Structures are given as C-alpha cells and as structure tokens.
Amino acid sequence: MTLGGSHLDASWFLILSAILFTLGAVGVLVRRNPLVILICIELMLNAVNLTLVTFSRQLGNLEGQLFTLMSITVAAAEAVVGLAILVDIFHTRDVEDVDELSEMKG
Amino acid sequence: MAIAVFIIAALMAIAGAVGVISFREPIRSVLSLVVVMIALGILFLLLSAQFVFVAQIIVYAGAVMVLFLFVIALFGPAREFARANLRFQSWLSAVFVFALLVLIWMMLAGVQYRQPDKTDLSTFGTVQSIAVGLFTTYLYPFELTSLLLLVAAIGAIYLSRKKVDDK
Amino acid sequence: MGASQLALLVLLFPAAGAILLAGRGWRLPRIVTQIVGPGVVWASFVCVVALLWGHLNDRCAAPNDICYLSSNYDFTYWTWIQSGTFQVPFNLLVDNLAVFMCLVITGVGGLIVTYSVGYMAHEDGPSYARFFTYMDIFIFSMLLLVLAGNFIFLIVGWALVGLSSYLLIGFWYQRRSAVAAARKAFVMNVIGDAGMILAAFVLFFTYHQTTYVGIFAIATNWCPSAFCDKAFHSDSFPLELAAFLLLVGAVAKSAQIPLHTWLPDAMEGPTPVSALIHAATMVTAGVYLVGRMAPIYDIAVYAHGAVAIVGAVTALFAATIAIVQTDIKRVLAYSTMSQIGYMFLAVGIGAYSAGFFHLLAHAFFKALLFMAAGNVIHAMHDEQDMRKYGGLFRQLPRTGGAFLIGSLALVGVIPLVGFFSKEQILGAAFSKGDPLALGVWVIGAATALITGFYTGRMWWISFAGKPSPERPVEHPHEAPPVMLVPVLILAALSVVGGFIQTRALGIGPSVVSDFLASAVGPLRWEENAGAVVVGLITMILSTLLFFAAYRFYVERTWKTWSANAPWAQRLLERKYYFDEIYDAAVVRPMDAIANWGARDIEGPVLDGAVVGTGNAAVAAARSLSLTQSGYFRNYVLVFVGGAVVAAVLLLLRTA
Numbered sequence: 001m002t003l004g005g006s007h008l009d010a011s012w013f014l015i016l017s018a019i020l021f022t023l024g025a026v027g028v029l030v031r032r033n034p035l036v037i038l039i040c041i042e043l044m045l046n047a048v049n050l051t052l053v054t055f056s057r058q059l060g061n062l063e064g065q066l067f068t069l070m071s072i073t074v075a076a077a078e079a080v081v082g083l084a085i086l087v088d089i090f091h092t093r094d095v096e097d098v099d100e101l102s103e104m105k106g
Numbered sequence: 107m108a109i110a111v112f113i114i115a116a117l118m119a120i121a122g123a124v125g126v127i128s129f130r131e132p133i134r135s136v137l138s139l140v141v142v143m144i145a146l147g148i149l150f151l152l153l154s155a156q157f158v159f160v161a162q163i164i165v166y167a168g169a170v171m172v173l174f175l176f177v178i179a180l181f182g183p184a185r186e187f188a189r190a191n192l193r194f195q196s197w198l199s200a201v202f203v204f205a206l207l208v209l210i211w212m213m214l215a216g217v218q219y220r221q222p223d224k225t226d227l228s229t230f231g232t233v234q235s236i237a238v239g240l241f242t243t244y245l246y247p248f249e250l251t252s253l254l255l256l257v258a259a260i261g262a263i264y265l266s267r268k269k270v271d272d273k
Numbered sequence: 274m275g276a277s278q279l280a281l282l283v284l285l286f287p288a289a290g291a292i293l294l295a296g297r298g299w300r301l302p303r304i305v306t307q308i309v310g311p312g313v314v315w316a317s318f319v320c321v322v323a324l325l326w327g328h329l330n331d332r333c334a335a336p337n338d339i340c341y342l343s344s345n346y347d348f349t350y351w352t353w354i355q356s357g358t359f360q361v362p363f364n365l366l367v368d369n370l371a372v373f374m375c376l377v378i379t380g381v382g383g384l385i386v387t388y389s390v391g392y393m394a395h396e397d398g399p400s401y402a403r404f405f406t407y408m409d410i411f412i413f414s415m416l417l418l419v420l421a422g423n424f425i426f427l428i429v430g431w432a433l434v435g436l437s438s439y440l441l442i443g444f445w446y447q448r449r450s451a452v453a454a455a456r457k458a459f460v461m462n463v464i465g466d467a468g469m470i471l472a473a474f475v476l477f478f479t480y481h482q483t484t485y486v487g488i489f490a491i492a493t494n495w496c497p498s499a500f501c502d503k504a505f506h507s508d509s510f511p512l513e514l515a516a517f518l519l520l521v522g523a524v525a526k527s528a529q530i531p532l533h534t535w536l537p538d539a540m541e542g543p544t545p546v547s548a549l550i551h552a553a554t555m556v557t558a559g560v561y562l563v564g565r566m567a568p569i570y571d572i573a574v575y576a577h578g579a580v581a582i583v584g585a586v587t588a589l590f591a592a593t594i595a596i597v598q599t600d601i602k603r604v605l606a607y608s609t610m611s612q613i614g615y616m617f618l619a620v621g622i623g624a625y626s627a628g629f630f631h632l633l634a635h636a637f638f639k640a641l642l643f644m645a646a647g648n649v650i651h652a653m654h655d656e657q658d659m660r661k662y663g664g665l666f667r668q669l670p671r672t673g674g675a676f677l678i679g680s681l682a683l684v685g686v687i688p689l690v691g692f693f694s695k696e697q698i699l700g701a702a703f704s705k706g707d708p709l710a711l712g713v714w715v716i717g718a719a720t721a722l723i724t725g726f727y728t729g730r731m732w733w734i735s736f737a738g739k740p741s742p743e744r745p746v747e748h749p750h751e752a753p754p755v756m757l758v759p760v761l762i763l764a765a766l767s768v769v770g771g772f773i774q775t776r777a778l779g780i781g782p783s784v785v786s787d788f789l790a791s792a793v794g795p796l797r798w799e800e801n802a803g804a805v806v807v808g809l810i811t812m813i814l815s816t817l818l819f820f821a822a823y824r825f826y827v828e829r830t831w832k833t834w835s836a837n838a839p840w841a842q843r844l845l846e847r848k849y850y851f852d853e854i855y856d857a858a859v860v861r862p863m864d865a866i867a868n869w870g871a872r873d874i875e876g877p878v879l880d881g882a883v884v885g886t887g888n889a890a891v892a893a894a895r896s897l898s899l900t901q902s903g904y905f906r907n908y909v910l911v912f913v914g915g916a917v918v919a920a921v922l923l924l925l926r927t928a
Contacts, residue, residue, distance in 0.1 A: 008108055011214060013149065016116050018210040020123050020142070022203055027127035028909050029199035035178055036126075036135050037905075042170070043126055043139060046146055049162075057153040057230075062239050065155050065231060069240070072161055073251045076170050077258035083177050084262035090181040091268060098905050105903030195906055202913045209920040 013054040020047035032097045038082050045075045112152060119145035132178045136171060143167040154231040276327055277348035280367045283320045283375060284416055286313040291409035298402025310405030311386040314412055318379035324372050329788075340368055340791045347422055347486050361483050366422035370792035373629060373785075374419040374561055381553045381636045382412050384759040388644050389545035391755035392651065404444060408549070411437035415554050419561055423484040424473040431469055431526070434555050435462035441550060442542040454538035461535045465525025472518035479511040489568045512569050516576030519566055520583070523559030527613050529587040534851050536610055540602040544647030547602060552609050552639035557632050560616040564625050567793045577621060578709050584617025585713040585720075590849070592723040596730065597845040600657045601646050604731050608683065609639055611720060615698055618717055622710045624701035625793035626786035627694070630774055633785065634694035637770055638682035641763035645676040648756055649735065652749035659734045661743045666736040668749055671757060673736045675764040680732045682767045684725045684815050690770035692812060695721065696777035699811065700804030701796065718811050725815030729822030737823065779805045 024047060027040030049068045056064025089095055118141060125138030143166055150159040229235050240248050290313030298306050340346065349364040365371075386408050393404050414437050418430030436459075443455030473483070482488045492512060523529070528536035528551075539551050550556070563570060563580055570577045591610035598604045612635050619628030649665065649672060650657055666673035682691035699721070702714035751757065775781030779802060786796070847853070 008112060008152070012112065012116075013153070014214050015211070016119065016149075018207065018214065020119060022207045022210070023120075023123040023127055025206060025913055026199065026203050029203070029906060029913065030196065031127065032906075033132055033183065035132050035174070035181075039126060039132075039135050039139050039174060043123060043142060046143060046166075049158075050146055050149060053150055053153050053155045053158060056155065060230070062230070062235060065158050065236065066239050066244055068155070068158050069161055069236070070247060070251055072158075072166055073255065076165060077254055079170050079173065080258050080262045081265070083173060084265040087177065087181060087266040091266075094183075096183050101905065102903030105901060195910065198910055199913075202910065202917055205917045206913065206920065209917065209924065212924060213920070 010054055010058045014051060017047045017050040017054070020044075020050070032099065034086055034095060034098045034101075035083075037098060038079065038086070042075060042079060045071065108152060111148065115145045115148040115152070118142075119149070132183070133175070136174050136178060139174075140167050140171050143171070154227055156231050157233050157236045158231070276324055276346075276367055277350075277365075279320045279324050279327075280348060280365050280420060281350065283317045283324070283379070284365075284413060284420065286316045286320070287409045287413040287416065289313060291406050291413060294402050294406040294409065298406060299399035303398065303401060306402045306405055307390050310408065311383060311390060313409060314379055314383040314386050317375075317412070317416070318383050321372065321375045321379050324367065325376060328369055328372055346371075347484070349422075353425075358481065359483075361423060361425045363426065364422035364484060365420045366485055367420060368792045369788050370561075370564060370629070371420050373633075373789060373792075375416060377557075377633055377636050378412065378415050378419065378554050381640050381763075382415075382549055384762060385545050385549040385553070385640055385644065386412075388548075388647070388756050388759040389543070391753050392545050392647055393543065404441075404543070407437060407440045407444065408545075411441065411550065411555075415558070418558055422486070424476065424488075425483055428466070428469050428473060431522070431558065432466055434558060435459060435466065435526070438462065438539070438550055438555055441546040442539045444542055444546065448541065450538075451541040454535070454541040458535040458539050461525055461532050464532060465522040468518045468521030468525070472515045472522065475511055475515040475518065479515075485565070492572065493568050509572060513573040513576055516566070516569055516573035517579065519562060519569075520576055520580055523562045523580075523617075524583060525559075526562075527556045527559030527617070528610050529559070529583050529614060529617060530590060531851070533587065533591075533610055534848075534855060537603050537606045537848070540600070540606050544602070544643060544650060547606070548640045548643035548647070551606065552643050553636040556609060556613055557616070557636070560613065560620060560628055560632055563617070563620040564629060564793055567620075567625055570620075571623070577623070579621075581618050581621025581709060581713050584614040584619075584621055585716040586614070587611070588614030588618065588720040589716050589723070590614075592720045592727065594845050594848055595727040596723070597842060599659055601649070601659050601662075601731065601735065602643075602657055604659075604727065605639070605642055605646060608642075608724070608728070609635075611724065612639070612683075614720070615695065615717060618713050619698040619701065622702055622705055622713065623797055624698060624705075626783075626789045626796065627697045627701050629789055629793075630785045631694035631698055634682070634690040634767075634770060637763055638679045638689075638691055638767045641675060641760060641767055642679040642683065644756070644760045644763070645672050645679060648672045648752040648760065649676075649749075651752060651756070653744070653746050656745045659731065661741045661745065662735040663738050663741040663744070664736070665740075665749070669736075669751055671751060672760065675760045676736065677732060678764045678767055680728045681819075683728050684819050685721060685812055686816055686819075687809075687812060688768075688771060690767050693771035693775055693777045696805075696808035696812065697774070700777055700800055700808050701798075703804040703807055704800040705798050718807075721811050721815050722818055725818035726822055729819035730826050733823045734826050776800070777805065777808055 021044050024040045024044035027043065028037055031037055031040065049071055052064045052068045052071065054064075056062060056068070086095075089101070093100075095101060122138045122140075122142035122145060126135050126142065129135050129138065143162060147159045147162045147167070150156075150162060290309050293309055294306060298309075346368040347364055347366050349362045352360060352362045354361040386405070389404070389408070393401060396404065411434065414430050414433035416430075418427060418434055421427040421430055439455045439459040439462075442458055443452050445451050476488055477483060480488050480491050482491065521532075525532040536551060536556070540547055542550075570580070588611045591607045591614065595604050595607035595611065598607060612631070616628045616631050616635070619625070619631060649662070649669065652669060652672075653662065656662075678689065682689040685692045685695040699714060699717050702710045702717060705711075752760075773782060773784040774786060776783045776786065779800065844850070
C-alpha cells in the first residue's frame with residue numbers, strides 16, 4: 001500500500017501481530033498473578049485487532065474496522081467481568097499465585 | 107517516511123509486550139500494556155483507521171487500562187514471588203509457543219500479497235463511513251453489543267459486592 | 274328378552290357383585306355384603322331358569338342329531354381379536370349342556386353362598402367382604418367356562434377358576450398350611466392349563482378355527498348325528514393329540530390321578546369353599562370338558578379309553594384311601610375324587626348323560642355332606658378330627674339326619690338320587706359289553722362296595738356310639754337357620770331328585786338324558802335287563818358294608834383288617850406315597866436347579882454384568898479425572914496445544 005509514496009507491505013503488519021500474539025500467549029502460560037494473566041489476554045486481543053484492521057485496509061472493506069470496534073467492546077466487557085470475579089475472590093483470600101485457586105481438582 | 111513510522115511503532119509495541127510479560131510488578135505490566143496500545147494506535151492511523159485509533163485510545167487505553175490499574179492498586183500484590191513451578195509447565199509452554207509462532211509464520215509466508223484494492227482514502231475509515239456501516243448494515247450487532255455491555259455491568263456489580271456475613 | 278341377553282346377564286350378575294364387593298364391600302354395612310354376595314348368584318339362577326324354560330322343548334332336526342351345528346345357540350357379542358384370518362369372537366354357546374351346567378352352578382352355588390353368610394359370620398368386615406368377592410369371582414369364572422363358545426374363552430374361564438380356587442383355599446392366609454395348599458393347588462392347575470393351551474394350539478393348527486362350532490363342523494365332516502361313522506377319521510392323529518392334552522387339563526382340574534394331590538390339601542380352605550369348589554363345581558369342570566368335546570372324543574378313541582381308565586382307577590384308589598382318614602373333610606375330599614372318577618368313567622365309555630346326571634346328583638349330596646360337616650365343625654368349635662366326635666346324633670338331630678341322607682345317597686341306596694345316577698353309570702358300562710367297559714365296570718362295582726364301607730365308618734364314628742372323652746364341646750348346639758336351611762333343601766333334593774331319571778331301573782322318565790341329548794347325543798347302545806339286576810345286587814352289598822362298619826368301628830366286635838396288615842394301613846395313610854414321589858422326582862430337582870441358577874448364574878453373570886458396568890464406568894471416570902488437575906495454567910497449556918494442532922491441520926488442508 002502506498003502512503004505518501006512509500007511502500008508498506010501488509011505482511012509486515014501481520015508478522016508483527018503474530019509476534020505480539022505469541023508474546024501474549026507466553027505471558028498467559030508463564031505468569032502467576034491472575035491480574036497479569038488477564039493483562040496478557042488483553043495483549044492477545046490487541047494483536048488480533050491489528051490483524052483485522054490490516055486486512056480491512058488490504059481488501060478495501062470497512063467490515064474489518066467495524067469488527068475491530070466490536071472486538072474492543074467485547075474485550076472491555078470481558079475485562080470488567082473477569083476483574084469482578086477476581087475482586088470477589090480477593091475479598092475472601094489474598095491470592096498471589098493462580099495455582100492456589102485449584103479447588104476444582106478432580 | 108511511513109516505513110520509519112512503522113518501524114518505530116513496531117519496536118515500541120514489541121518492547122511493550124516483552125515488558126508486559128517480564129516485569130515482576132503488576133503495575134509495570136499494566137503500564138507496558140498502555141505503551142503497546144498507543145503503538146498499535148499509531149499503526150491503525152497508518153492503516154487509515156482513524157475512528158478505530160480514537161476508540162482504541164479513549165476506550166481501551168483510557169478506560170479499560172485505568173480499570174486494571176485501580177484493581178491492582180486496591181487488591182494486587184506489589185510484586186510476584188517465584189515459587190515452585192508446575193511440572194513440565196515451562197518446558198511445554200516453550201515448545202507450544204515456539205510451534206505456534208513457526209506455524210503462523212509458515213501460514214503467512216506463502217501468501218502473495220497483491221496491491222490493495224483501490225479505495226477512496228478520503229472516505230475510508232472516517233467517522234462518517236463507520237457510522238453509516240454501524241447504523242445501517244450492522245445495526246443488529248451494534249445493539250447486541252450494547253446489551254452485552256449492560257449485562258457485563260450488572261454482572262460486575264453483582265459479583266464484586268461485599269457479601270454480608272450470615273454467621 | 275331373548276336367550277342371548279339372558280346368557281349375558283347370567284355372566285354379568287356375579288361379575289357386578291364381585292366388582293361391587295371388591296371396591297366398596299368392606300366400607301358398606303355388613304348387611305349389604307350379605308345381600309349382594311348370595312343375591313347376585315340367585316339373580317343369575319333366575320336368568321338360568323328363564324333360559325331353561327326356553328330350552329325345554331328344543332329338539333333339532335332329527336332325534337339323534339347333536340345340535341352343535343345349529344346356530345340357534347351360538348351367540349357372538351363382539352369380535353375380540355381380528356387379525357387376518359385369525360378371529361377370536363366373544364361368543365357363548367348356550368345349548369342344553371351349558372344350561373344344565375349353569376343350573377347346577379347357580380343353584381347349588383346359590384345355596385352354598387347363602388350358607389356361608391352364616392358360616393363366615395365370625396370374620397371381620399374386610400375379610401367378610403373379601404370372601405364374597407372371591408366367591409362371586411369364582412361363580413363368574415365357572416359360568417364363563419361352561420358358557421364359552423370358543424377355546425380362548427374356555428381357557429380364560431379355566432384359568433380364572435384356578436385363580437379363584439387359589440384365592441379361596443388360601444383365604445386364611447395367616448396360616449402357613451393354607452398358603453402352601455393354595456400354592457400346590459395352583460401349580461397343579463397350571464399344569465392342566467398348559468395342556469389345555471397346547472390342545473387349543475393343536476386344534477387351531479389343524480383347523481384354523483377357535484370356536485367350537487367351527488372346529489366340530491370341520492372335524493366331523495359336517496355330520497351332526499351321533500351315529501356318524503367316525504372311527505379312524507383321516508384327522509385322527511391331531512385329534513388324538515388334542516384329546517390327550519385336553520385330558521391333561523381335565524385331570525388337573527378334577528383331581529384325578531396323577532394330578533390329584535392338591536385336593537386333600539385344599540381342605541385348608543373354609544368349608545363352604547370345599548363344598549362349592551371342591552365338590553359341586555370346579556372339580557366337575559373336567560367332566561364338562563370331556564362332555565363338551567364329545568365330537569372330538571368320539572373320533573379319538575384311544576384318548577377316550579384313557580379317560581375311562583383314569584376315572585376308574587382314581588375311583589378305586591381314592592376310595593381305599595378314604596377308609597383310613599381321620600379328618601372328616603378329608604374323607605369327603607377323597608370321596609369327591611372317587612365320585613368324579615365315576616363321572617370320568619361314564620363320559621369315557623360314551624355314556625355322557627349318565628355322567629352328567631351323576632354330576633347333578635353328586636352336587637346335591639356332596640354339597641349337602643360338606644355343609645352338614647361344616648355345621649358339625651362349627652358346633653364343635655373347629656374340631657375336624659372324627660375320633661373326637663361320637664354320639665352327635667342325639668345332640669344335633671337335624672344335622673345328623675341330613676348327614677345320614679347325604680351318606681346314604683353317596684352309597685347309592687334306593688330311592689335316593691345317588692342310587693339312580695350311580696347305577697345308571699354302572700348299568701351302562703355293563704350293557705356296553707366291550708372289554709374296556711366291562712373292565713371299568715368291575716372296578717366301579719368294587720369301588721361302590723368300598724364307598725359303602727368308608728361312608729358308614731364316617732357316619733357311625735361321628736354320630737353314633739358314646740361321646741368321645743376328647744370332645745372339645747360338651748353340649749354342641751344346632752346351627753342357625755341360615756346355615757341349616759340350605760342343608761335341608763339339599764337333603765330334600767337328594768331324596769326326590771332321583772325320580773326325574775329312573776333309567777337305572779329300566780323304566781320311567783329320563784328327563785336329564787332327553788334334555789342333554791341335543792348336546793351330547795343319546796346313548797349309543799341298548800341297556801339290558803341284566804344291568805338292572807346287577808345294579809340292585811351292588812346296592813345291597815354296599816348297604817351291608819355300610820352297616821358292617823358299625824361293627825368294626827363302634828362296637829369294635831370285629832377287628833379291622835388293617836390290624837392284620839399294618840403295611841397296608843401305612844400305605845393308605847401315606848396316600849400311596851404320591852406326595853413323597855412327587856417331592857423327590859419333581860420338587861427337589863427343581864429346587865436344586867433354581868438354587869444353582871441363583872448361585873452360579875444370577876450372582877456372577879447377571880449381577881456381575883450390571884455391577885461390572887457400573888464399576889467400569891467409575892474406573893473410567895476416575896482415570897479421566899486425573900486430567901482435571903485444578904491448575905488454571907495446565908488448562909491454558911491444553912488450549913494452546915489444541916490451537917497448535919488446529920493450525921497444523923489447517924496447513925495440511927491447504928497444502
């Protein structure tokens with residue numbers, strides 16, 4: 001695509017998005033604080049948004065951007081509910097390690 | 107020049123992402139995520155998505171991240187301590203994540219990108235065009251999304267209330 | 274009101290009574306049960322009399338014709354099963370034989386049910402209503418049995434009668450002996466039911482019909498006369514088979530050898546039950562069956578001969594056992610077995626009307642004897658051992674007198690009804706002349722002599738002589754009117770009943786034979802005068818033995834023969850060891866097989882499969898639940914692993 005005469009390739013955006021997504025996945029798998037895990041999930045969602053907008057520009061179709069708006073909204077709602085659940089847990093116990101929340105064993 | 111902007115924004119994003127997953131203190135993770143979001147906003151501008159850029163900054167970086175900050179400030183610990191790992195967790199994670207990256211690269215590698223379709227850039231991604239799409243063709247998802255927000259709000263209020271002790 | 278509606282009413286009255294008493298009987302005042310119980314039977318009786326009135330002048334086309342092919346008597350009310358060419362209608366064959374049997378059932382049955390209003394008065398409300406419910410069910414079932422016009426409803430009635438017998442024998446179900454006796458009766462009846470059902474199958478397989486009219490028409494090549502040439506018919510084999518199977522059913526229901534062991538034990542039931550079911554009606558169902566199937570038995574000569582032999586042997590056999598019984602009801606039970614043997618003898622040689630006349634006579638005097646015995650038992654506070662009686666005639670003159678009349682009728686003393694019926698059978702056997710008939714005549718005559726002996730023993734021990742020192746009641750008093758009047762009515766019938774058919778003497782009316790001729794045909798041979806003489810001699814000898822018993826048992830002037838041969842006494846007391854043989858040959862093996870099945874098949878195999886499935890499910894669940902570690906990060910790992918797999922699949926698809 002051309003932007004002021006220079007040539008940007010869609011693939012660069014997509015690869016960046018892939019890297020961000022993978023980094024987010026690493027964070028979810030490795031970190032222990034439940035809040036940080038939620039943040040990493042948000043990171044993954046952002047990466048997906050980038051992909052959507054890239055393709056929207058590539059194909060000249062606005063649907064990608066509209067979908068991105070929906071994605072942002074849903075991410076917000078999901079963050080709110082997730083945090084509310086965590087707050088509920090934090091009311092009764094001080095959780096530092098998500099491995100402590102393992103009562104659903106078996 | 108666009109390439110330069112892209113490279114700077116991309117490096118900012120990657121640095122922020124690495125920061126999110128590495129910092130021991132949750133506050134610093136949140137702030138790193140804000141950096142990532144701003145970088146992504148710049149990238150959206152590069153892709154002629156003005157309205158999405160604004161929404162990203164105002165809603166995502168502005169509201170959602172502030173919410174996270176409040177929760178961490180009120181409830182979160184100051185830092186995370188290293189404890190005994192789950193068995194195999196780190197090894198398997200590395201394997202899977204690496205595999206994921208490779209696979210995605212492979213999927214993207216063989217794609218022949220053509221020139222982007224000719225679009226009228228003066229109207230692409232503007233508030234007006236987004237509004238037209240959102241309120242006509244995609245009215246239904248729009249309304250559903252607002253319902254979803256309502257439900258989320260009610261749920262959050264209910265879930266996070268302090269329980270009255272019955273004893 | 275036509276015959277078809279009357280016939281239906283005959284069935285519906287007892288059914289309605291049973292339903293009413295079963296549902297509401299114990300909640301309503303006792304007087305309702307007392308009226309409805311016997312009342313519906315008498316209502317049926319009235320309808321039967323009306324049917325009789327219509328049938329009295331019935332004759333078919335020719336005097337020697339049997340009217341089963343006439344459609345005047347076969348009423349179809351609705352079609353129960355219709356499946357292709359297989360059709361089972363609900364039809365009743367209301368010919369003279371059916372009306373005759375209904376007369377006996379409702380008439381004698383009505384008297385007995387009325388009697389039991391008094392006999393069972395000690396029972397409390399629910400039990401009282403339950404008794405009459407069962408009695409009404411029985412009357413209904415027996416009527417259905419005799420009125421049915423096809424094999425299916427015959428079997429329905431047959432099975433219901435067996436059920437009623439079980440319910441009534443085990444009426445006092447708190448007694449273990451009663452429950453065991455009821456079960457024994459039911460199991461042996463079921464053996465007979467199996468025979469009946471197989472017979473119905475054989476006949477259906479051969480003729481594709483279920484109705485009597487249909488089967489008889491084809492089997493006899495549409496020849497209605499009693500004198501059709503039927504020997505060695507082309508269908509002989511299936512008819513012989515069916516006839517033997519029907520004989521099995523008859524033998525079980527009528528307690529003939531070898532399926533007789535249930536009848537003495539059935540005396541555990543209340544005395545009216547013994548009177549009605551095990552003397553007058555249910556045990557005569559076998560005789561009715563042979564008579565109804567006369568067209569088949571006329572062709573199946575081997576089975577026909579078997580009927581006569583079974584009857585004769587049972588008659589002699591039961592009479593010998595009756596000599597050593599001490600329980601008054603058991604003497605009467607073996608006596609019943611013996612007299613039904615006479616009826617089987619009669620229908621077995623082809624003298625159907627003689628057999629049915631004896632059925633009528635036996636219903637009179639045996640019901641009389643049982644009810645009079647019931648009065649005695651009632652007066653002696655449920656003591657049934659005759660050795661504890663003695664000298665009752667002075668204290669219970671009316672009951673004693675009625676008992677005497679019944680006993681003399683049983684022995685066959687002129688001019689009581691028993692003489693005319695028994696001697697007609699023996700005379701017919703003597704007159705027929707062929708080897709089988711003469712053989713059974715000898716056995717029958719010998720049985721008559723023994724009958725005189727044991728009957729005399731029974732009467733003298735109970736009513737004559739000195740009161741036994743072991744008497745439970747010093748001054749017994751007579752029964753109330755509701756129990757005495759039916760007894761006296763039957764005594765009167767026993768006295769005058771014989772005069773409707775005096776053919777045994779060679780002269781006089783033969784109302785029963787003429788009435789039944791349109792159903793079973795006339796007698797196929799001439800009776801000769803020698804039969805009359807021989808009959809009179811038999812009667813004199815039996816009467817002498819009746820009085821001789823006095824010398825043996827009361828005066829003790831002559832030593833009983835059993836004192837000289839104790840082994841014989843033991844043999845008779847053990848009823849020829851039939852019960853022991855059955856126990857060893859049938860009951861023990863069945864128990865062993867059942868135990869083996871329960872231990873080795875049901876436990877390991879069946880329960881094992883069921884429990885094993887449960888255990889396997891639990892084990893599988895337990896092993897699968899190991900994946901549920903409870904750790905969030907493990908679950909996310911699985912997510913990502915799944916995403917990797919999905920990506921690989923996508924790549925492979927597009928590649």
